[in-house]
Amino acid sequence: MIRLRRAPNLLIAQHWINLLEQARIPCELHNRYMQGAMGDIPVDQCGPEVWLEHAADLPAATGIIDGEASLAGSSPVRWRCGSCREWLEPQFTTCWNCGSSFSDFQR
Numbered sequence: 272m273i274r275l276r277r278a279p280n281l282l283i284a285q286h287w288i289n290l291l292e293q294a295r296i297p298c299e300l301h302n303r304y305m306q307g308a309m310g311d312i313p314v315d316q317c318g319p320e321v322w323l324e325h326a327a328d329l330p331a332a333t334g335i336i337d338g339e340a341s342l343a344g345s346s347p348v349r350w351r352c353g354s355c356r357e358w359l360e361p362q363f364t365t366c367w368n369c370g371s372s373f374s375d376f377q378r
């Protein structure tokens with residue numbers, strides 16, 4: 272067994288487990304009952320942890336989770352161009368119609 276990563280909360284840990292299981296990577300959730308013990312224990316000493324059965328799965332598992340994290344960090348919904356009012360899908364960062372950048376409208 273090898274520890275993949277500590278999750279910020281049980282919900283995310285369970286989500287990662289689901290993703291890994293979908294990818295058929297054997298994994299386990301550890302420390303799931305530590306949440307209630309938080310307080311005197313430093314935060315980095317507790318919290319749910321995702322462990323992999325095989326160390327060889329580590330790169331693939333990291334890629335799956337990091338890919339998920341970057342998806343969560345970007346806009347999950349369609350956005351509207353501030354210049355030409357065109358609706359754009361979330362995977363586009365610039366307007367295909369007029370070339371305006373998504374970040375130009377986030378200020």
Ligand SMILES: [Zn+2]
Binds near residue numbers: 356367
């Ligand atoms: Zn536009």
